[in-house]
Amino acid sequence: MLATFRPLIQAALDLDLTDPEAAVAELKRRFDPVGPEAQSLNAALEGLLASGAIADRGELPVQWSRVTKASEESQGFSIDVVRMTGPGPKHRHPKGEVNYCIARQGTPTFDGFPAGWVVMPPGSVHVPTVAGGEMLIVYLLPEGAMEFLEAPA
Numbered sequence: 001m002l003a004t005f006r007p008l009i010q011a012a013l014d015l016d017l018t019d020p021e022a023a024v025a026e027l028k029r030r031f032d033p034v035g036p037e038a039q040s041l042n043a044a045l046e047g048l049l050a051s052g053a054i055a056d057r058g059e060l061p062v063q064w065s066r067v068t069k070a071s072e073e074s075q076g077f078s079i080d081v082v083r084m085t086g087p088g089p090k091h092r093h094p095k096g097e098v099n100y101c102i103a104r105q106g107t108p109t110f111d112g113f114p115a116g117w118v119v120m121p122p123g124s125v126h127v128p129t130v131a132g133g134e135m136l137i138v139y140l141l142p143e144g145a146m147e148f149l150e151a152p153a
Contacts, residue, residue: 004045087130115135
């Protein structure tokens with residue numbers, strides 16, 4: 001299953017996450033979230049979701065799964081997939097976070113950003129929130145670094 005996520009891993013490699021706006025621009029250049037390759041990836045992710053292979057734990061507003069811990073094979077990223085319709089648990093990103101967000105229903109936003117790439121810089125803290133619909137989000141965490149500040153549901 002890790003092969004499905006390879007285009008996202010490749011897009012996120014060696015990015016400077018300290019400037020989220022520049023990082024998003026570079027991610028869009030490397031992997032256009034509305035291009036044909038993204039449409040293929042989105043369809044594959046929808047298939048994995050329908051089969052119960054991803055986002056199979058918890059209940060809405062947050063269903064999640066761990067695809068892999070950070071490893072050499074995942075280029076040092078942990079990968080989680082989350083299906084969201086509302087807020088998740090507050091957490092901190094010691095090394096930043098790269099998010100690939102797919103709109104599933106409505107016109108959803110993730111922390112106020114539309115579907116596509118969203119980057120959280122190192123040291124940032126937030127309550128991840130989807131509003132206006134439903135999203136499927138792939139979270140790439142450098143070295144798997146994340147600190148929950150409130151317990152996940």
